[in-house]
Amino acid sequence: MKFLHLLSIILVLTSFLQLSLAAPGFCSSKCGSRCAKAGVQNRCLKYCGICCEKCGCVPSGTYGNKHECPCYGQMKNSKGKSKCP
Numbered sequence: 109m110k111f112l113h114l115l116s117i118i119l120v121l122t123s124f125l126q127l128s129l130a131a132p133g134f135c136s137s138k139c140g141s142r143c144a145k146a147g148v149q150n151r152c153l154k155y156c157g158i159c160c161e162k163c164g165c166v167p168s169g170t171y172g173n174k175h176e177c178p179c180y181g182q183m184k185n186s187k188g189k190s191k192c193p
Contacts, residue, residue: 135160143193145170152193159183159192 135157143152160166163179174181174192183191 135166138166141168142166142170146193155191156193163192 139153139156139160142156143149146152156166159180162183163177165177165180167173167176167180174190180192181190185191
């Protein structure tokens with residue numbers, strides 16, 4: 109009985125892990141849109157990509173809308189400023 113319970117927990121956790129990982133190409137296309145108007149596009153794409161890979165989402169538009177992806181909006185750099193563009 110314990111084995112079945114443990115197995116069911118592992119299956120549930122695995123399914124959540126797979127859902128949270130962004131598909132290949134997802135982050136690059138979303139970050140391309142997000143960083144389209146950035147002054148320093150390479151830096152924007154770099155940090156957007158880092159945030160997207162960790163969070164699995166990118167807010168819509170080129171600025172703001174971070175409420176659409178709370179993880180993305182809550183990530184901070186070492187200075188306490190928003191890490192994600």
